[in-house]
Amino acid sequence: MNISLNENLAKKKRRFFKVDTQQKPLYTDLKSSKSSCVLELKDVTKSFGGLVAVGSASLAFSKGKITGLIGPNGAGKTTVFNLITGFLKPDSGIICFNGYTINGRPPWQIAQLGIGRLFQDVRVFDKLTALENVLLAKKEQPGENPLVSLLRRKSALDAEEKNMDEAKKWLKFVELEEKEDSLAENLSYGQQKLLAIARLLAGGFEVLLLDEPTAGINPQMVKSVLDVIRRLAQEGKTVVVIEHNMSVIMEISDWVYFMDEGKVVTFGLPKEILGDPEVRKAYLGI
Amino acid sequence: MICIYLILSLSLNLLVGYTGLLSLCHAAFYGIGAYASTLLITKFGLNFFLALPAGVGITMILSLLVAYPSLRLKGDYFILTAFGFQIIVFSVLYNWVGLTRGPYGIPGIPKPSLLGFEFDSLPLFLLLSAVFALLVFFVLYRISASPFGRVLKAIREDELVASALGKNVANFKIWAFMIAGGIAAIAGSLYAGYVTYIDPTSFTLDESIFILAIILVGGSGNIRGPIVGTIFMIILPEALRFLGIPDTIAPNVRQMIYGALLVFLMFFRAQGIAGEYKFE
Ligand SMILES: Nc1ncnc2c1ncn2[C@@H]1O[C@H](COP(=O)(O)OP(=O)(O)OP(=O)(O)O)[C@@H](O)[C@H]1O
Ligand SMILES: [Mg+2]
Secondary structure: OHHHHHHHHHHHHHHHHHHHHOOOOOHHHHHHOHHHEEEEEEEEEEEEOOEEEEEEEEEEEEOOOEEEEEOOOOOOHHHHHHHHOOOOOOOEEEEEEOOEEOOOOOHHHHHHHOEEEEOOOOOOOOOOEHHHHHHOOOOOOHHHOHHHHHOOOHHHHHHHHHHHHHHHHHHHHOOOHHHOOOEHHHOOHHHHHHHHHHHHHHOOOOEEEEEOOOOOOOHHHHHHHHHHHHHHHHOOOEEEEEOOOHHHHHHHOOEEEEEEOOEEEEEEOHHHHHHOHHHHHHHHOO | OHHHHHHHHHHHHHHHHHOOOOOOOHHHHHHHHHHHHHHHHHHHOOOHHHHHHHHHHHHHHHHHHHHHHHHHOOHHHHHHHHHHHHHHHHHHHHHOHHHHOHHHOEOOOOOOEEOOEEOOOHHHHHHHHHHHHHHHHHHHHHHHOOHHHHHHHHHHHOHHHHHHOOOOHHHHHHHHHHHHHHHHHHHHHHHHHHHOOEOHHHHOHHHHHHHHHHHHHHOEOOOHHHHHHHHHHHHHHHHHHHOOOOOOOHHHHHHHHHHHHHHHHHHHOOOOOOOOEOOO
């Protein structure tokens, strides 16, 4: 009994391994080896009036991998992120996270479950300092209960101190430590983007949805942001990157989805996708 | 009176300046607090110092009537909801004659007393209300300088991003309403104990606008603004009296000055005299 169980496990592991390295983790395959797929969309549709922003799209994202999401302007990439994070509700289809169906849940619950995002249009809290921006990302702060704060419970003060150190560490990480007391609105666009990245990292999310993380920051910083993204994947996070910069996609992604007009057109290794004549024609105009 | 307005403006600031909810019903909370504690005193013979917290509790519960709609409604629609709540509360106070005596008001409210000691002179009452104002200041200072206050500000800046960071925005808004409403109720109880007579005309929309004006003039989003605003708006009329303007036209002149001041500030310093945050 025990032996057969072990055998089974070993078999599963092997299959799992295979999927990760050789086979494409299409969502049908992933059903049989669920553990590598953290986040999955099945036949998800979203329209705005007559416009189908996402049409019956199926995507799966694996743990520890960086998945690129590319496509021309208006392809529906950001809408996919909005659907995953609960900002938009799908008209039909299922969004699955760690075995839970999450469509219909409010954004804050989805965030607490462990899905964080970087917004295409940055969206830092303008009138708050850089440090406050990062501090906000920490989940379950005892001091967020007004009664606890009023009574100055020691646990809350200690937690705040710890969070403060951690937030400073993240600011330092994106080289913004000198700006910790500046209001976010007084930072340059590139700095705001880095601040948003620091805020996201401070949140400790398991899934990171990055909408154009390298747009608008200087080449040197791009390199370190890409390093971070890679390291996050190595640590076992699930990373999804929307990018218009193809060299970035080539460099960092393990898998790439190509979307156009709300549909997933192709899926594969970066070099397959970028070599695909259809993709080159539709996207790069070559 | 300056302490009462300090309490009102400091508490409204939690909604307006921190959470970004332009709430036009603060006089309703103020009125509910005043009536609730007064009725407990006159009908049940409760002591002021017990009636006051009871009034706070009742107002906190009733504040949910505005808090819940505010979760679904945004911007102008929220302003209208608060406006509606203000009108409803006023008409209940005015028309529920059996309970509130309607337009006749409630006279002869006993002065606050504690263990046989009566706060019956003006300086004593000033002392009492100053103690309460300080207490309120202390409470709001701690709350707003905490992680809780930080989340409120984040909600004001960008509600959706706050929720994308896992903050349950609805919960925080409800807290903000309950705290602001409860504290306004303290001002209500103090007012009733001070004037010893209340009627619905003290808790009208005009009054809500006046409290909001204090914040807009003084500035919101930090704890200094409402203090500066209160001193400015309450002391200004006293100063006018010294200018020797005849009593008959003084109220009109005052109104004009308030109006001109607001317009002037909105043009040249929209965040108020000492504020951090301005409405856009
Ligand atoms: N809230 C909305 N209301 C109406 N239409 C929308 C909404 N959000 C997106 N759309 C439309 O849906 C389509 C897909 O938009 P989306 O933002 O997902 O594209 P994208 O792939 O992210 O493009 P880009 O590369 O320019 O960021 C577009 O035509 C857009 O105009
Ligand atoms: Mg986009």
